[in-house]
Amino acid sequence: DGGITQSPKYLFRKEGQNVTLSCEQNLNHDAMYWYRQDPGQGLRLIYYSQIVNDFQKGDIAEGYSVSREKKESFPLTVTSAQKNPTAFYLCATRGGQGPNQPQHFGDGTRLSIL
Amino acid sequence: SQKIEQNSEALNIQEGKTATLTCNYTNYSPAYLQWYRQDPGRGPVFLLLIRENEKEKRKERLKVTFDTTLKQSLFHITASQPADSATYLCADMGHNTNAGKSTFGDGTTLTVKP
Numbered sequence: 001d002g003g004i005t006q007s008p009k010y011l012f013r014k015e016g017q018n019v020t021l022s023c024e025q026n027l028n029h030d031a032m033y034w035y036r037q038d039p040g041q042g043l044r045l046i047y048y049s050q051i052v053n054d055f056q057k058g059d060i061a062e063g064y065s066v067s068r069e070k071k072e073s074f075p076l077t078v079t080s081a082q083k084n085p086t087a088f089y090l091c092a093t094r095g096g097q098g099p100n101q102p103q104h105f106g107d108g109t110r111l112s113i114l
Numbered sequence: 115s116q117k118i119e120q121n122s123e124a125l126n127i128q129e130g131k132t133a134t135l136t137c138n139y140t141n142y143s144p145a146y147l148q149w150y151r152q153d154p155g156r157g158p159v160f161l162l163l164i165r166e167n168e169k170e171k172r173k174e175r176l177k178v179t180f181d182t183t184l185k186q187s188l189f190h191i192t193a194s195q196p197a198d199s200a201t202y203l204c205a206d207m208g209h210n211t212n213a214g215k216s217t218f219g220d221g222t223t224l225t226v227k228p
Contacts, residue, residue, distance in 0.1 A: 004157075031214060040123070042203060042220035043158070050214045058215070090157050097214060099145045099207045100165070105157025 003027065006091050006106035012114045013078065013085060021076045021109045023091030031094040032074035033103065036060060036087045043090060049074055050097065078111065086112050116142040118206060120219035128227055133191040135222045137204035140185065144206040147187045149178060152201045152221065161202075194226045 004025045013019045023032065031050045035043040045058030049068040063082025068074055078085045088110050092103040117140045127133050137147060146165050150158035164171045164178045164187065171178045177190040191198050201221040208215040 033216060035218075042120075043218040045216060048214060048216070056215070092157070094207070094214075100163060101207060102148055102160035102163065103150075103158075103205075103207070103216065105159070107157050108155070
């Protein structure tokens with residue numbers, strides 16, 4: 001089954017704790033993305049990676065970190081420095097570099113503060 | 115800064131009518147604009163895209179236009195059905211110096227009433 005798997009579907013974080021959201025893909029896509037979506041709002045780009053071992057900050061990278069050690073995987077860590085982490089987190093991939101290439105999304109992880 | 119804006123947060127129409135959603139861009143000229151559908155609690159799904167030098171693109175009941183004079187793309191759903199109810203997002207995947215850096219609008223939530 002080809003696609004993008006995000007886990008867990010729901011995640012709870014205690015104050016001062018770091019948590020890691022998983023994103024795995026078997027589409028063989030080079031580019032991967034992380035977005036944050038708040039209720040009633042659009043997607044805001046956190047980090048993106050166009051190739052293994054390289055990634056760039058998006059528009060709201062503060063309080064987050066990523067790694068891209070394998071093509072298939074792009075985990076996102078929400079650190080304790082992110083003071084308002086409650087949101088819906090979406091991972092996406094893209095098969096090519098051109099602006100005409102669409103993104104493919106996972107079904108998201110909903111993160112809440114305990 | 116470069117921005118994509120979708121004017122309406124919500125659009126309510128009667129079944130069978132044509133829904134028209136607007137996406138405006140400011141301070142730059144995207145090479146392509148892409149349109150996505152997002153259902154509650156799910157990741158967005160790509161619908162179609164249009165290039166800046168294309169006036170119009172069609173796919174079944176969907177039609178997209180690109181007006182570089184008005185700096186605007188319109189997304190039309192003809193003969194709308196309740197199943198078309200969802201949030202629709204427009205997006206730019208970036209190009210030139212911003213290649214790969216995606217930008218999404220905040221979305222328009224369409225409700226089609228039977």
